[in-house]
Amino acid sequence: MWGEGGSVEHRIVEMPAFRFAGVAARVPLQFEGENPAIARLAESITEEQRAEMHRLMDLDPREVVNVSWDSDTNFQREEGELTHLIGVLTTRPADEVGAGLQALKAAAGTWAVFPSDGPFPEAMQQSTASIYGTWLATAPYELDGFRMFSFSRVRADGTAYSEVWVPVRARLA
Secondary structure: OEOOEOEOOOEEEEEOOEEEEEEEEEEEOOOOOOOHHHHHHHHOOOHHHHHHHHHHOOOOOOOOEEEEEOOOOOOOOOOOEEEEEEEEEEOOOHHHOOOOOEEEEEOOEEEEEEEEEEEOOHHHHHHHHHHHHHHHHHOOEEEOOOOEEEEEEEOOOOEEEEEEEEEEEEOOO
């Protein structure tokens, strides 16, 4: 369902309880450009871990995602660190997650999904800034924790279709 909230394009999705399964590390918080620490994390993923992630992936969006949480500044300032995971969404129990992957539980709930299409990573980063700077100020929702995830389908020309998923709950009157 496409919803209200400023002029920021989005849809609202109800999700069951699930897990993120992947590789994680603490990285510097960086709002613009490619984060070298995240690039190194991506390069560290082994073929065995990739195969395990694809085996576990059983929930939309069926994409390899980037998950960020536990920011020193709750994503309000570009300083400090956050925890970043590259992985997939799965409904499988944590004890079925192998190949040295970490499992992070996400409760059932509501997610606001923000698509973007354009130069990568700039278009997605501008979309993220609009979520926090514009959409949340007028939407009938508020953040439900400080965990978000995204994926990007990067094209050969340097552009990408991306989605940023943010957990939300109805704003109390």
